[in-house]
Amino acid sequence: xxxxxxxxxxxxxxxxxxxxxxxxxxxxxxxxxxxxxxxxxxxxxxxxxxxxxxxxxxxxxxxxxxxxxxxxxxxxxxxxxxxxxxxxxxxxxxxxxxxxxxxxxxxxxxxxxxxxxxxxxxxxxxxxxxxxxxxxxxxxxxxxxxxxxxxxxxxxxxxxxxxxxxxxxxxxxxxxxxxxxxxxxxxxxxxxxxxxxxxxxxxxxxxxxxxxxxxxxxxxxxxxxxxxxxxxxxxxxxxxxxxxxxxxxxxxxxxxxxxxxxxxxxxxxxx
Amino acid sequence: xxxxxxxxxxxxxxxxxxxxxxxxxxxxxxxxxxxxxxxxxxxxxxxxxxxxxxxxxxxxxxxxxxxxxxxxxxxxxxxxxxxxxxxxxxxxxxxxxxxxxxxxxxxxxxxxxxxxxxxxxxxxxxxxxxxxxxxxxxxxxxxxxxxxxxxxxxxxxxxxxxxxxxxxxxxxxxxxxxxxxxxxxxxxxxxxxxxxxxxxxxxxxxxxxxxxxxxxxxxxxx
Numbered sequence: 001x002x003x004x005x006x007x008x009x010x011x012x013x014x015x016x017x018x019x020x021x022x023x024x025x026x027x028x029x030x031x032x033x034x035x036x037x038x039x040x041x042x043x044x045x046x047x048x049x050x051x052x053x054x055x056x057x058x059x060x061x062x063x064x065x066x067x068x069x070x071x072x073x074x075x076x077x078x079x080x081x082x083x084x085x086x087x088x089x090x091x092x093x094x095x096x097x098x099x100x101x102x103x104x105x106x107x108x109x110x111x112x113x114x115x116x117x118x119x120x121x122x123x124x125x126x127x128x129x130x131x132x133x134x135x136x137x138x139x140x141x142x143x144x145x146x147x148x149x150x151x152x153x154x155x156x157x158x159x160x161x162x163x164x165x166x167x168x169x170x171x172x173x174x175x176x177x178x179x180x181x182x183x184x185x186x187x188x189x190x191x192x193x194x195x196x197x198x199x200x201x202x203x204x205x206x207x208x209x210x211x212x213x214x215x216x217x218x219x220x221x222x223x224x225x226x227x228x229x230x231x232x233x234x235x236x237x238x239x240x241x242x243x244x245x246x247x248x249x250x251x252x253x254x255x256x257x258x259x260x261x262x263x264x265x266x267x268x269x270x271x
Numbered sequence: 272x273x274x275x276x277x278x279x280x281x282x283x284x285x286x287x288x289x290x291x292x293x294x295x296x297x298x299x300x301x302x303x304x305x306x307x308x309x310x311x312x313x314x315x316x317x318x319x320x321x322x323x324x325x326x327x328x329x330x331x332x333x334x335x336x337x338x339x340x341x342x343x344x345x346x347x348x349x350x351x352x353x354x355x356x357x358x359x360x361x362x363x364x365x366x367x368x369x370x371x372x373x374x375x376x377x378x379x380x381x382x383x384x385x386x387x388x389x390x391x392x393x394x395x396x397x398x399x400x401x402x403x404x405x406x407x408x409x410x411x412x413x414x415x416x417x418x419x420x421x422x423x424x425x426x427x428x429x430x431x432x433x434x435x436x437x438x439x440x441x442x443x444x445x446x447x448x449x450x451x452x453x454x455x456x457x458x459x460x461x462x463x464x465x466x467x468x469x470x471x472x473x474x475x476x477x478x479x480x481x482x483x484x485x486x487x488x489x490x491x492x493x
Contacts, residue, residue, distance in 0.1 A: 152428055158491075176444050181444075
């Protein structure tokens with residue numbers, strides 16, 4: 001009994017199983033992301049009290065902080081997939097890394113944008129060469145470099161391996177860049193404005209922050225997996241299973257069928 | 272193994288040095304970029320002096336980026352690189368020898384010229400010793416990191432601009448520490464800590480970067 005129930009995770013490294021899995025998972029992830037975002041925004045806007053110093057402008061933190069976390073987390077995750085791709089030549093790992101990169105870049109850009117919107121009323125300026133801002137900007141460049149290198153090679157397989165190597169080199173350098181920028185900043189200018197950590201947060205603020213973080217996480221998972229699904233189908237567009245998948249989704253509102261042996265035999269018969 | 276590397280080093284250095292205009296182009300580029308700073312910012316000595324460490328370091332980083340374009344490209348085009356990948360010595364050592372030769376032929380001239388350019392921007396005394404020393408420690412790291420970018424962009428459309436996007440963010444720590452060391456001397460601070468950290472970066476880059484370069488070359492040669 002127990003042996004039968006164990007999920008074999010390696011199964012999902014095969015593209016057809018992965019594509020089918022995403023079809024099952026994605027709606028739940030989307031639903032979770034929307035529900036949590038609605039709950040988080042409600043708590044953030046209507047339950048959490050205004051900050052005693054910053055008034056209401058602090059509320060952008062509920063998007064800013066999760067976006068900044070997701071940006072860093074996605075770079076790490078991308079590098080993990082890149083290592084898997086380079087070590088074991090798992091193609092799907094490259095598909096995953098490539099699919100997470102645009103979302104990571106988006107999150108990093110979003111955290112810069114919301115941060116500057118928050119900085120305008122709080123610090124009196126949209127941009128300062130603060131250590132965190134600067135290193136986040138550099139992180140965005142690392143994402144863009146990865147995407148550009150991936151796209152530049154004429155051969156997608158080769159471009160994927162080069163980009164994976166770049167991601168690994170980048171993740172080794174991220175801490176060095178971060179600490180050097182921090183050091184540079186403390187040496188060069190006595191900051192007139194520093195992003196001070198809130199000493200203690202009201203529980204409702206914390207709840208809103210956590211809800212929004214979970215929402216961002218689910219959103220990133222949903223969109224990343226969906227992008228990976230499309231990419232996996234695109235890469236093996238000539239294979240029989242990809243043709244079958246494309247055919248099944250073209251059939252308008254028909255639910256996506258389980259890839260079963262019987263059906264496969266049917267289609268072979270028709271062809 | 273030592274002899275093979277020595278041979279490769281001599282071959283690469285003499286190949287670069289025989290085509291004198293390659294060295295001259297990079298040196299001229301370095302000088303011209305520094306010349307642009309006074310022209311863009313204005314001739315006030317105090318401002319130029321404040322800018323000097325950063326200006327020289329930015330020029331050095333851009334010059335090494337420019338020259339790295341050619342690090343593997345010629346050998347790759349005529350098939351030499353494929354032969355080098357077949358030699359019994361590890362490809363990482365071959366890569367290290369090539370980067371070292373590249374630095375000796377194209378990096379060292381910048382280090383030697385830097386005191387003169389620093390002087391022209393208003394650096395004086397000990398600053399004129401710390402500037403070349405920081406470049407001597409830092410530019411090899413730039414070469415090693417840039418080697419990774421050069422290998423990754425082999426045979427890729429629009430390689431030059433792409434390489435800048437890949438490599439310049441990785442140059443940031445070296446740039447901060449290198450120009451920071453000179454700034455510290457200017458303001459009577461402690462520049463040795465910068466040197467220690469630059470040395471640490473070099474000590475980490477020498478064994479690790481060639482491995483990444485070799486892996487990238489294998490991808491390009493596939």
